[in-house]
Amino acid sequence: MTEKQIVVLGAGYAGLSAATRAGRRHRVTLIAPETRFLHRVRQHETAAGHPEHRPTLAEVTRGRGVRHVRARATGLDPAARKVFLDTGEAVAYDTLVYALGSRTAWHAVPGAERHAYPAERAAELGERLRTADRPGTVAVVGGGATGIELATEIAEAHPGWRVRIVAAGQVGGWFSARGRGHVRAVMARLGIEVHERSTVTEVDTGGLHTSGGRIPADVVVWAAAMEPHPLAAEAGLTVDPAGRALVDDHLRSVSHPEVYIIGDAAAVTVPGTGTLRMGCATALPMGGYVGKVLTGRTDKPFAFRYNLQCLSLGRRDALVQLIHGDDSMRPSILTGRTGRLIKAAIVNGVIWSLR
Template identity: 40%
Template sequence: MQHRIVVLGAGYTGAVAAGRLAKRLHRDDVSITLVNSEPDFVERVRLHQLVTGQDLRPRPFDEMFARTGVELKLARVTAVDVDRKTVTVTAADGPEREEVGYDTLVYALGSGWDDGGVPGATEHAYDVSGRPGALRLRDRLAALGEGRPVVVVGGGLTGLEAATEIAEARPDLSVALAVLGTLGDWLSHKGQAHLRKVVDRLGITVHEHTVVTRVDADTVTTADGRAIAADVTLWTTGFAVHPVVRATTLEAADRDRIVVDTTMRSVSHHDVYAVGDAAMAIGPGGKPLRMSCASGVPMAWQAADAIAARLTGVEVPKISIRYFQQCISLGRRGGLIQFVTADDRAVERALTGRLAAVYKELICRGAAWGVAHPTTGMPSRRRRITQPRTPIDAAARAAT
């Protein structure tokens, strides 16, 4: 019998993990099922471009995984039973439910937007954490007339990229940015200075030291009682992992992220691996890896290689996961590359302007290429499984 590997989610981490497993393991020994609700790969790091009307290149999974042995199941994950080793899914195009059994599970469902419990945010705010939200925002922005106010809440990477992209594409709108501290306060002095220069040039109003406590259809209200006009409110204050984890017995921490060891294996269930935003993994300096593509892709490499090694009876390799830079696009013609320490602290060195935009574009293209060609360029090391698939198999081998 084949060892059943099920990968949940086909974002950057899930797609990379599935492709890498297909390259590492002999297809006679394993079945690899990739569960995802959409038929093609979504470049999440480009969704701020989608909201301004730019078209993103389609990347169908059936082309990406053709002849790899990876089976795509178009479905939404509704439950995971880690004790029975089953996943409940609902067909993407209908109400049909199905249970999918696994021997090894790779949990890569990622994250969505987090409204933080702020009244009115769910009802009135927009998000760019997924393609449906980005398309909804694109339609709303297209309908806005000249001079109408747009408020982006959150001054992290997503908020900065969205605000500058919108302001550059729609200079007729009144774009504002509400941030908790000062603008770009985690950046180096050079990075902060450049960011402020770009924001000023694009005409973005910045509300610093601002906490939004309520969202209505046409305003946001702040903790100090101000009402800021907002025909559109874009919420980018952080991400929340998929809620299915809460109903499992997996050990989780810090906003329901699955606690994993250095090989991305669940500390409570050794047949479950978690990668990307859904995983609580410790990186350099003893700090949790942040939710990002920069963290997720090497996590997927590590998980896939660890699974393959354990199944084939070879030494588990260890992949160094560290940070080098934070890449921020500031519209289509500018950017900011903030170089950082291994544990993600800013150093003074930074690239700015057009050169930074080109650098960021190369990073994005490289990430998408790696997903679209999950097995290209990897040495052919398909090994046969030596580990028994079930306790019954183990007993049978011991008797022979």
């Protein structure tokens, strides 16, 4: 163990995997408000009322030199190398690993934040659906992976509810033709109403106003987009127009090289692969890489290639889309039980790979 002060901000896929690895050789301070691992890729399951599978941070970091400070960072002073916490404490660092992730983006749509549930409130949403006097209508806004997973999971778990998915473009439009076809077939089987090319302009107690007309809903779920945590931009780290921090080929801030930025918070461009999308699939390897750098096990630039995208479509089906290393689509897909088993193995394997 060395006395170098390594502070990791955020205990998601990126932060936790960096902390457990760095904690093999250093004393690491891990700052995050939760005591249980925030397993975001399972939040759609929680929203549908399925039990949560989340180990405690203490279980994941056991045997490593990691001290968890249960707090929220409220400020960062890179010149003084200090993080300020909502407990009133200030924590000094030599090296900071910034992994504050992302959160639901509301895009200033009137009424959205007030009337819609984001994935972050999955448990509350699950309770609302479970305890309602009678089934009604749920509108899921967003035709991306999160929106599709939420809509299919809710429709399967609550067959009495009428589920609608509303997208500004095409639902799952980036998948191969076979991938899109499978998503569409599962939605038809689950009775999900699909509203495409409908931009939501307002949300109220009765549902959605969209460019394609009114869509009534008793419950609205918002999964239209994610945005990075704003602390990096507020602290003066160089960020891109979307607010993701720009990093060099070792994932260090281009403006503050003593700060590593990983996960959804970072705008990472890998030669031959392109700019990485936000995802557990990219956050985990970034965390693992920084952990290795901090323990002297590599000094090579960060490398990353994609191989597949997976999506759960309820508990009984899934889509595994084979892709090229640069995230472009191959024609092949795996679905049904095979897809489901692959997706389940990946999601279960995440906890193991955090260490």
